[in-house]
Amino acid sequence: MTGRPNATPAAPLTARTEPVRPPGGTRPTRAMVLAAGRGERLRPLTDTVPKPLVTIADRALIDHALDRLAASGVEAAVVNTCWLAEAIETHLAARDRPAIAISREETALDTGGGVARALDRLGPAPFFVVNADALWLDGPVAMLDRLAAAWDDAAMDALLLLVSAPLAIGMEGPRAELADYFADGDGQLHRRRESAVAPYYFAGVQILHPRLFDGAPAGAFPVNRLWNRAEEAGRLYGLVHDGAWFHVGTPAALEEVRGLLDPHFVRWVEP
Numbered sequence: 001m002t003g004r005p006n007a008t009p010a011a012p013l014t015a016r017t018e019p020v021r022p023p024g025g026t027r028p029t030r031a032m033v034l035a036a037g038r039g040e041r042l043r044p045l046t047d048t049v050p051k052p053l054v055t056i057a058d059r060a061l062i063d064h065a066l067d068r069l070a071a072s073g074v075e076a077a078v079v080n081t082c083w084l085a086e087a088i089e090t091h092l093a094a095r096d097r098p099a100i101a102i103s104r105e106e107t108a109l110d111t112g113g114g115v116a117r118a119l120d121r122l123g124p125a126p127f128f129v130v131n132a133d134a135l136w137l138d139g140p141v142a143m144l145d146r147l148a149a150a151w152d153d154a155a156m157d158a159l160l161l162l163v164s165a166p167l168a169i170g171m172e173g174p175r176a177e178l179a180d181y182f183a184d185g186d187g188q189l190h191r192r193r194e195s196a197v198a199p200y201y202f203a204g205v206q207i208l209h210p211r212l213f214d215g216a217p218a219g220a221f222p223v224n225r226l227w228n229r230a231e232e233a234g235r236l237y238g239l240v241h242d243g244a245w246f247h248v249g250t251p252a253a254l255e256e257v258r259g260l261l262d263p264h265f266v267r268w269v270e271p
Helices: 061-071 086-090 110-117 145-149 226-232 249-262
Strands: 030-034 075-080 099-104 127-131 158-164 181-183 190-191 201-209 236-240
Touching: 030 061, 030 086, 030 110, 030 181, 061 075, 061 127, 061 145, 061 226, 075 086, 086 099, 110 226, 145 158, 145 236, 158 181, 158 226, 181 201, 190 226, 190 236, 201 249
Parallel strands: 030 075, 030 127, 075 099, 158 236
Antiparallel strands: 127 201, 158 201, 181 190
């Protein structure tokens, strides 16, 4: 990545208002936004502020994600809540795009269980799943449009957004040394095995088909349990992000990313 902040006027993180229709692929019109987690590594901030409402560039993290989804043509989104649920739900009541349905979990169901609980609202077609704290800048083509264009319903049950490990801004701590996946030339994914050094992290955005959840366990479980099954069947794929991507996992990372994307001082220079 060649870009770093410079002292030019700020540009919005989401500049496009109408979706670009990619040739081929499947255009998801529904999405799940995962917002139930506590954000343990951002404590004590997240003891009183849910992580999806932490602000960067004068906007809550969850709004950055929902703005991108709306710009990509998503008409309806399910948002799961648990920790400080009322604060998130009150905040989202002010939005009109996309249409939002709340899936409140009395006990957090993890990433897989949360989506499984909402399947009846997500419909029979492939849908986006976006972590509420996923934060990115697009490359030459909007990332969600690239992801939709890359979807192959005949070959895939899951298509994950990947980010190259050296370009993952804000990644620190134990996970920083252990990226998640290798990718074949056709984009088929293989999870890193013990002692291996993989080149790509999962970047918190994906397209899933409801059939991925056939036979899924009841209750709380991580979605990567289903990724493993899709990998074994040769139906787990990835797309490498071609813009900037930011990990907001710790107080230090939050301050770093806030500095890089401060709308009153700097503009990120796209790679």
